[in-house]
Amino acid sequence: MDAQDVKNDLTEVLYTAEEIDAKIKELAAQIDRDYADKDVLLVGVLKGAVMVMADLARAMHIHAPMDWMAVSSYGSGTKSSGVVRILKDLDADLTGRHVLIVEDIIDSGLTLSWLKANLESRGPASVEICTLLRKPEAQKVEIDVKYVGMDIPNKFVVGYGLDFAENYRNLDCIGILAPHVYE
Numbered sequence: 159m160d161a162q163d164v165k166n167d168l169t170e171v172l173y174t175a176e177e178i179d180a181k182i183k184e185l186a187a188q189i190d191r192d193y194a195d196k197d198v199l200l201v202g203v204l205k206g207a208v209m210v211m212a213d214l215a216r217a218m219h220i221h222a223p224m225d226w227m228a229v230s231s232y233g234s235g236t237k238s239s240g241v242v243r244i245l246k247d248l249d250a251d252l253t254g255r256h257v258l259i260v261e262d263i264i265d266s267g268l269t270l271s272w273l274k275a276n277l278e279s280r281g282p283a284s285v286e287i288c289t290l291l292r293k294p295e296a297q298k299v300e301i302d303v304k305y306v307g308m309d310i311p312n313k314f315v316v317g318y319g320l321d322f323a324e325n326y327r328n329l330d331c332i333g334i335l336a337p338h339v340y341e
């Protein structure tokens with residue numbers, strides 16, 4: 159690791175690229191089984207879920223059409239504002255469809271509880287959630303989540319799609335961001 163390596167800004171690597179890959183494959187196998195007899199539409203939440211979506215979809219063996227929504231509740235800070243805004247809506251009509259929301263992280267849960275209710279109001283056959291990470295100690299609202307990769311401590315994490323002020327998304331691992339970077 160050279161002096162410029164952004165990994166230097168992590169206090170700890172929580173999951174290596176290999177560990178993430180193994181977990182994504184497990185989730186994909188579960189999803190393949192559960193949706194074997196119905197068509198699923200993957201709904202990725204930009205931008206954080208881009209890496210999860212790309213790897214999850216490629217690890218699946220059933221049809222996995224993808225659509226995207228952009229919502230933002232964090233802006234450039236490390237705390238959720240609780241106010242969710244739609245920055246880009248779906249192209250697809252959800253009527254009668256089995257929707258699987260794909261997310262990188264459930265932190266306070268405010269984004270997903272809002273999003274799930276929003277998508278449920280569009281007449282889908284079902285709406286389930288797949289998230290790679292969840293912070294149980296930070297969650298402020300109950301959400302029924304069918305697929306969870308791993309539960310993590312209540313620390314601000316970056317990498318594999320997760321950003322701080324738009325940086326670190328391209329890290330191949332997931333780690334805890336050193337507080338000196340944002341304090």
Ligand SMILES: O=P(O)(O)OC[C@H]1O[C@H](OP(=O)(O)OP(=O)(O)O)[C@H](O)[C@@H]1O
Binds near residue numbers: 230232265
């Ligand atoms: O459970 P919550 O406390 O609501 O936090 C989780 C959400 O926050 C992040 O998105 P963000 O709004 O930062 O946008 P981004 O995906 O573009 O980084 C993350 O990707 C989730 O969507």
Ligand code: HPA
Binds near residue numbers: 232315320321
């Ligand atoms: O821990 C986090 N890191 C990056 N983005 C986030 N959005 C919610 N929680 C986090």
Ligand SMILES: [Mg+2]
Binds near residue numbers: 206232320321
């Ligand atoms: Mg973010």
